[in-house]
Amino acid sequence: MTVVDNRPGESTGVLPLPAVRLPRLVGARRGWFTVLAPATGIDKPLSGATIWDPARPPGRHQLVLVPAPRPAAAELTEALETAARADAAALVVREGCLPRDFDVTAVAARAGVPVLAVGEQVGWEEIGTLVRALVSGARFGARSGAPTASGLYELAESAALALDGAVVLTDAGLRVLAFACPGTVDDLTTKTILARRVPVALRDQFAPMRTAAWIDVPGAGPRLVAPIPVGHVVGGYAVLAPGADTPDSAPRVLGDVAAAAAAWFIDEPAGRDDEDAVRAELLRGLLTGTGSLEALADRLDRPGTRRWCLMSLGAHAKTGGVTPDVERVLGRCARMLNPDASTAVLGAVAYVLFPAAPGPAAFAERLRQRAARAAGGPLVACLSRPLETSQDVRAECGLLRRAVDVLAARAEPVTGDLADLRPHVLIAELAGLATDHPQLLHGALDVLRHDDSPRGAEYLDTLLSWFDAGCDATRAAAALRVHRNTFRYRLQRIEKLCAIDLDDAVQRFTLELQVRLLVLRGGW
Structure with a gap:
């Protein structure tokens, strides 16, 4: 797709989302541009650049370049009027080239098209290259x-x-x-x-x-x-x-x-690419309650979008994690996969918000795999349901944080769906409660937890495997790769050591809850 073309008479194509605004061009290179006449204002969209040719009108939101060293007043007036009919972004002339009798302020105001002057040291092709870089960079949030x-x-x-x-x-x-x-x-x-x-x-x-x-x-x-x-x-x-x-x-x-x-x-580098930081701060504000979904949607030029998805990314099995220093890389990568995605890191978890569309799980899985490379270790991810309000996003954020803890404790790093993980997230909430109330974890399992020999951890692994298998000893034994009789013997020993009855529904439920809370709190 051609977005900028400096060939005489050629005009270009498509305005990207989010749109580049004219002030970004004016401020992109120190000393390049001067605003000769602001007309009705320079806050206009910019989609490309084209050389002025009376026989070929410019495209919408184009920057119209007038390379003539001494253009006549009539030619400039015609160029501005044509640019106005085409809804062009601005007219650019060489510094010091205007005729003395030409009132550029008045003519530009009538046409409603601003006029910029460019310095002698800047080539017209360099302007075209800069516009192309801005428009293409907008895809990545630059x-x-x-x-x-x-x-x-x-x-x-x-x-x-x-x-x-x-x-x-x-x-x-x-x-x-x-x-x-x-x-x-x-x-x-x-x-x-x-x-x-x-x-x-x-x-x-x-x-x-x-x-x-x-x-x-x-x-x-x-x-x-x-x-x-x-x-x-x-x-x-x-x-x-x-x-x-x-x-x-x-x-x-x-x-x-x-x-x-x-x-x-095209020039010596200066300045800063801050779109990553801007989007991150807007999303951070939304998640923490100091911002709104509407403000972020306006930034993305998506004010009419009603449904959004939020995903979380966290470390798997304590193998590193997501730190603030990778936030910008993750943000740019997410936008390459979805131009309207925003990324922020909060408490060692990255959150990515993007407009709901068919196939969000595929986007989430692809981003998880790429984010793991940037984070330096395997990651897990969880995807929310479609959300419509700021309150929805904030409510789902806490659940997604717990879902990361649940997935992090599993054997393999995966991308999960929050709807499927809600029962496990509830247990994770209880694990958080147990931090303030450790007595919730005390009871029959204390004998095994305080056993310094390998036997204690082995019996706790046995219980976890049994609960994961739906209390089916045959399946649990296969998962642990031990003989079924060996597994049954372990269960009998656990009952005797802990003075419990695994056939009692209430005791079994309490024991399972405590085992799963211990897993989420770091294991035995």
Whole structure:
């Protein structure tokens, strides 16, 4: 999809969501733009850029570039009137080129189209590249056209997580500028990273490329390559070594990554990409009661969305976890998979809110797998029902937090559905209550819990397996890989040591509840 084109007379296409606003362009590069005439205001959507041609009107929300060194007053008036009819974003002229008798403020006000002046040091193709970078970067939530020094690595890492493959970003000389490897990489990618340059086996196939395309490397498999467009030239390349779960949308996503990366090639980096932080703070406020769902929906340009899903991500079996330092990477990765997703980390659990749509479980599972790579260890995830109000989201947040504890205690990391986990979440709530009231865990099991020999833990494992098997000794014995008679003997010993009757429904229920509370509190 072409979103910016500087060729004379060419106009472009589609306005992305969320829309880029004109003030972002004006503030993206220090010293580039001056507002000559604000007209009715510069807070306008921006979807692309086009060179002014009287024979070809600009597209809606386009930035109209007037490259003539000395345009006549009549030409400028015609350009502004045409831009007004097309609902263009603004008109851009070269600094100091306006005729002396041309009242730009009055003409711009009548047309309702702001006029910007660009400095002599800035090329028209550079403006086109910056607009493309802003529009493509908006897909990933980038709020600035001036990236940070580490931002290129963040962009590569987010792309690698979303695309389930190794991503390498190079300059035009095919020197490696940034890379990200979410998992095991092949020999060719390893060689590329270590040598800091794309091997000869790949270089010859890059030259004719103008859009993202698959190539086949003998002995190494397929590669997806997207040129990084800087005006009419290629400033570098984005290269993907696909993984087992690389989505069909990979060419589009990598193309947008390449377009966003162009901002690194047109000026010295400055400023900060803060959309991740803005969305995170809005979601954090919503979850903690200081914000609203409406404010977040407005930020995402989704004010009419009625149904949302919330998912939680937490560490599995105490193998690390989600920390605040990975919040931005997770947020950008989530938006690559769903442009309207927002991510925030609260208390070692990440929460992701996104508009409800068919197939939310597939999105949740894919994001869980990629988030685990960023977190450095396996994660579990839980998905809520569709939610409609701020109160719904906050109520579900607490349950999702408990659901993470439930899933974390299981043998394998999985993505669960909160509707299926509610009985287990209730027990988790009781486990939290037991923290303040430890006497709830005292009773017949004390004999086993205070036994320092391996026997105590072995008998507690026996009880847990029996309860998990629905009190079926045969199934429980198979799960523990012991003979059924051995298992039955253990149950008899437990009854004798603890002075209990496992045939008594109330005693059995109390014992099971205490065993499960102990599991959620860390085990024996």
